[in-house]
Amino acid sequence: MDVKVVKEEGYEEALLGLGLSFYKESEDLDLWWDDKKLDKMRKVAKKLSQKGPSHSKFIRLCNLTILIKAPRFFWSEFDTYKIGTTGLSASTMHTLLKEPLTQQHFEYPLLGTYLDYLNRLIKEGNFKIESMKNALPEGYLQTRLILMNYQTLRTIIAQRQNHRLPQWRMFIKKMKEQVKYKELLEGVNYE
8 A cells, every 4th residue: 555645735825714702803914924923823823733633624725636556445445435525536447457357456465376367357358247247356556536625534534434444543643743733633532
C-alpha cells in the first residue's frame, strides 16, 4: 500500500472563513484581514478543530489530493466515506490485460499456480473482462486519486485508527506524517 499527499489547499481561506465571525460588515474586508488576524485564527483553529465536527466545520475548506495504491478490499471499505470525497481510479477494464500480472500487483503474495492461471487467462484472451475481474483476488492493488477535506480525514481517523485491518492504520500513519497542518488532526477521539 502506498499513500502520497499530492496537494493541499484552502487552509488560509478556511482561516478567513473562521475569522468572519469577528468581522463587521461595515469594515473593508481587505483592510480588516491582516497578518495579526491570520495568526490569531491559527490559534483559534487549533482549539476548535479538537472540539468535534460542529465546532471545526471550517476545516471542510482544507482540501487534500491524495494518491493511494491499495488492495480492492481496502477500497470497498473506503467507499464508506463518499461524503466529502471524490475519486478517480486506474481502470482495471482498460489496464488489466496490458501486461502479465506479477506479485507486485497484489497486496499479499499469491500462490504461484493461481498467478499462472490468471496470466494464462490474460495471454489466451478468449474470455470476457467480467470473468477476469471476477477471478481477481481482493488483494489486487488499484491506484486512486482522491480529493477529500480535513473533516473527512478526521472522521476516518476517529473511526478507523484501531481497525483490525492494518491498511487503515498504515493509511492514517502516512497521512499524519505528510499533512501540513497536523494540529488540525490532534485530539481525534469522537467515535
